[in-house]
Amino acid sequence: xxxFSDLTERADERWRERVAGDRPWVRIGTAMCGHAAxxxxxxxxxxxxxxxxxxxxxxxxxxxxxxxxxxxxxxxxKPDGSRVFFQRVSPEDVSTVIGDYLEKGAIDPDHALGYxxxxxxxxLTDLNTLPGMRFQQRIAxxxxxxxxxxxxxxxxxxxxYLGLSKALFEMQPPDVIDEMKASGLRGRGGAGFPTGVxxxxxxxxxxxxxxxxxxxxxxDPGAYNDKGILESxxxxxxxxxxxxxxxxxxxxxxxxxxxxxxxxISRTEKAIEQAYEAGLLGQDILGSGFxxxxxxxxxxxxxxxxxxxxxxxxxxxKRSMPRFKPPFPAAFGVxxxxxxxxxxxxxxxxxxxxxxxGEWFKSIGPxxxxxxxxxxxxxxxxxxxxxxxPMGLPLGQVIEEVGGGTPSGKPVKxxxxxxxxxxxxxxxxxxxxxxxxxxxxxxxxxxSGGVIVGDEDRCAVDxxxxxxxxxxxxxxxxxxxxxxxxxxxxxLIEGIADNEATSEQIDLMNSIGRTMEAASxxxxxxxxxNPLRSAITNFPxxxxxxxxxxRCPTGDCDEPLLAPRNTRPLAEDLREGLIPLQAV
Amino acid sequence: xxxDELRERARSALASQKRPTIxxxxxxxxxxxxxxxxxxxxxxxxxxxxxxxxNDVWGVATFYTNFRFTPPAANTVxxxxxxxxxxxxxxxILKDLLEDLGLSGEGDTEDGRxxxxxxxxxGACSQAPVISVNHRLHGRxxxxxxxxxxxxxxxxxx
Numbered sequence: 234x235x236x237f238s239d240l241t242e243r244a245d246e247r248w249r250e251r252v253a254g255d256r257p258w259v260r261i262g263t264a265m266c267g268h269a270a271x272x273x274x275x276x277x278x279x280x281x282x283x284x285x286x287x288x289x290x291x292x293x294x295x296x297x298x299x300x301x302x303x304x305x306x307x308x309x310x311k312p313d314g315s316r317v318f319f320q321r322v323s324p325e326d327v328s329t330v331i332g333d334y335l336e337k338g339a340i341d342p343d344h345a346l347g348y349x350x351x352x353x354x355x356x357l358t359d360l361n362t363l364p365g366m367r368f369q370q371r372i373a374x375x376x377x378x379x380x381x382x383x384x385x386x387x388x389x390x391x392x393x394y395l396g397l398s399k400a401l402f403e404m405q406p407p408d409v410i411d412e413m414k415a416s417g418l419r420g421r422g423g424a425g426f427p428t429g430v431x432x433x434x435x436x437x438x439x440x441x442x443x444x445x446x447x448x449x450x451x452x453d454p455g456a457y458n459d460k461g462i463l464e465s466x467x468x469x470x471x472x473x474x475x476x477x478x479x480x481x482x483x484x485x486x487x488x489x490x491x492x493x494x495x496x497x498i499s500r501t502e503k504a505i506e507q508a509y510e511a512g513l514l515g516q517d518i519l520g521s522g523f524x525x526x527x528x529x530x531x532x533x534x535x536x537x538x539x540x541x542x543x544x545x546x547x548x549x550x551k552r553s554m555p556r557f558k559p560p561f562p563a564a565f566g567v568x569x570x571x572x573x574x575x576x577x578x579x580x581x582x583x584x585x586x587x588x589x590x591g592e593w594f595k596s597i598g599p600x601x602x603x604x605x606x607x608x609x610x611x612x613x614x615x616x617x618x619x620x621x622x623p624m625g626l627p628l629g630q631v632i633e634e635v636g637g638g639t640p641s642g643k644p645v646k647x648x649x650x651x652x653x654x655x656x657x658x659x660x661x662x663x664x665x666x667x668x669x670x671x672x673x674x675x676x677x678x679x680x681s682g683g684v685i686v687g688d689e690d691r692c693a694v695d696x697x698x699x700x701x702x703x704x705x706x707x708x709x710x711x712x713x714x715x716x717x718x719x720x721x722x723x724x725l726i727e728g729i730a731d732n733e734a735t736s737e738q739i740d741l742m743n744s745i746g747r748t749m750e751a752a753s754x755x756x757x758x759x760x761x762x763n764p765l766r767s768a769i770t771n772f773p774x775x776x777x778x779x780x781x782x783x784r785c786p787t788g789d790c791d792e793p794l795l796a797p798r799n800t801r802p803l804a805e806d807l808r809e810g811l812i813p814l815q816a817v
Numbered sequence: 818x819x820x821d822e823l824r825e826r827a828r829s830a831l832a833s834q835k836r837p838t839i840x841x842x843x844x845x846x847x848x849x850x851x852x853x854x855x856x857x858x859x860x861x862x863x864x865x866x867x868x869x870x871x872n873d874v875w876g877v878a879t880f881y882t883n884f885r886f887t888p889p890a891a892n893t894v895x896x897x898x899x900x901x902x903x904x905x906x907x908x909x910i911l912k913d914l915l916e917d918l919g920l921s922g923e924g925d926t927e928d929g930r931x932x933x934x935x936x937x938x939x940g941a942c943s944q945a946p947v948i949s950v951n952h953r954l955h956g957r958x959x960x961x962x963x964x965x966x967x968x969x970x971x972x973x974x975x
Binding site: 265266268269270271273301302304451452453454455456457460487492493494495526528529530531532533534535536547548549550551552553609610611612613617618619649653683685687691695696699700703706707709792794795796797798 | 836837838840841842843844845846867876877880881882883884897898899900901903904905908911912915922923935937938939940941942943944945947952953954955956957
């Protein structure tokens with residue numbers, strides 16, 4: 234039987250070898266942001282360079298340190314030195330930037346971004362003083378960009394599985410739930426329901442099988458932080474899922490990911506495999522008597538699959554359409570077994586909360602919205618990235634100081650917040666605190682953390698038609714107010730964008746929106762009118778320009794929207810002679 | 818590929834699924850990964866393998882937008898049309914690409930070189946505008962960069 238101390242010993246050894254050995258350690262960010270910036274070719278180039286120069290170095294692919302704008306980001310830790318970060322490294326740069334630094338210590342100023350460590354590096358700034366790092370407080374993302382996600386021991390060396398081992402050997406399951414309640418952690422999937430309370434619902438549900446379902450469907454365009462955690466530090470999530478399992482008496486965990494996101498999928502599956510090998514999953518974990526299994530379940534492309542009951546349908550292999558509630562998941566979930574659905578971020582906080590205590594977590598952020606918020610700051614910002622900041626910071630401060638403001642220097646005109654079912658907000662939102670309550674007080678919602686910024690040169694009608702097109706495309710079709718309503722709304726907003734609408738059509742949109750809100754089963758229909766309603770309220774001038782003056786104020790709408798139409802074909806159209814229903 | 822070959826490849830993909838829970842959807846994904854599309858043969862094999870009706874399998878297959886039902890072209894190019902990419906010039910990229918490929922929307926070029934797909938979000942919004950070519954992401958794209966990258970794709974299967 235593996236003891237936890239065996240694992241930590243091996244981990245410390247591995248970590249010492251990396252940070253205090255006699256070989257340099259090269260880390261390259263290859264999360265999806267790095268991947269898109271070309272980091273996979275950089276990895277190949279770095280390995281080839283090291284080989285050709287005969288340098289003996291450790292090379293690890295790591296996740297996202299948050300500074301996506303600087304990708305491909307490569308950093309080098311030399312024995313007895315600080316970590317030096319090089320930004321926007323292309324394969325062609327590798328020889329001069331990385332090779333020359335490794336061999337001669339020459340720092341290319343065009344690519345040097347900063348250093349991390351106790352010894353200042355001449356001519357470089359401390360990475361922690363950069364705008365993108367200064368305001369961050371990384372809890373769920375504490376290891377992202379620092380450890381190799383495919384190395385269990387690097388995770389353990391950084392207090393990994395400490396929370397789980399503490400829970401298993403020093404705490405009873407109700408203590409774990411109490412600690413989570415004490416932390417004040419609210420679910421990060423969008424609704425903001427207290428995680429500890431949610432866990433407590435399933436405690437008394439009968440076994441033998443109970444499930445923890447981790448939702449990483451993350452179909453929200455503009456948000457990639459769930460995938461970012463899976464790619465950067467999958468063990469932190471697995472530890473969180475296992476803690477949830479221990480606390481609620483669950484037997485199985487399922488990590489639910491959309492097919493096609495290969496990086497997050499493969500890194501999670503590798504981590505699961507390692508956890509089994511090390512005795513951190515499976516029968517009698519670390520000799521505690523607690524047994525728990527985790528597997529990955531893939532869904533096809535469907536935004537609604539992220540809704541908690543639709544997610545269960547998808548795991549069961551069906552069309553991911555929402556179920557009626559009640560019965561609620563804690564009583565009747567996947568395969569009819571008691572289930573608890575949590576977002577990736579919520580679960581990823583659990584290990585640190587248990588290791589360091591709920592009170593510690595509660596001390597961060599406002600009293601009723603404790604902890605940090607992980608945002609994906611994108612659009613018209615100088616420094617787009619994945620940032621973890623304390624809850625409650627004013628949105629404007631985050632955009633200006635973390636994101637560096639707009640590249641054009643022009644004022645922020647709009648912020649799309651809360652995902653495609655969220656809102657299009659005007660400049661007033663810059664005053665709102667980035668937390669659940671302040672947002673909801675102001676009629677906005679935090680959602681899953683996507684913050685899309687648009688400057689003065691953007692037309693609100695153009696942005697709105699994309700959001701409406703998305704909601705239309707992704708309606709699952711179960712409820713007609715959503716299915717037909719979204720289609721009708723798309724026609725109407727396109728009419729406005731094409732300068733063909735009259736003001737009566739705004740009233741018609743309002744009436745359709747209210748019907749959807751009242752008569753749809755899930756949030757997709759209930760909130761599907763949000764982007765339109767908020768845009769009409771917040772940007773009356775843009776709508777007036779299209780309706781009264783028959784022109785787009787910025788020219789963004791002059792081209793027709795290119796978006797997919799007529800999804801979800803009828804099987805009859807695809808295959809002649811489909812077996813008639815009565816014959817089945 | 819002959820009908821028998823399709824069936825054989827689908828069957829072996831279904832049988833070699835590694836994840837512990839096997840469903841109609843997991844089986845469809847496995848067959849689709851193997852063949853690049855879902856021919857009738859694959860749907861029938863999934864039905865037999867999962868003990869579901871052919872109609873039920875069609876029901877699932879037509880729901881998820883990643884499944885296609887005709888053989889893909891030699892290369893698959895996905896262009897993200899999510900709000901971030903849209904804001905940062907995806908419409909111009911799409912327009913120029915459609916023109917180059919002689920398409921009016923999603924679909925396959927006549928010469929069988931490129932299947933064009935619109936993606937709701939490729940998940941690398943910080944690098945917008947983003948495209949994916951044969952599952953490899955490319956960010957900070959301009960219309961010119963996309964045009965030359967796509968023009969360089971060979972008509973032979975990658």
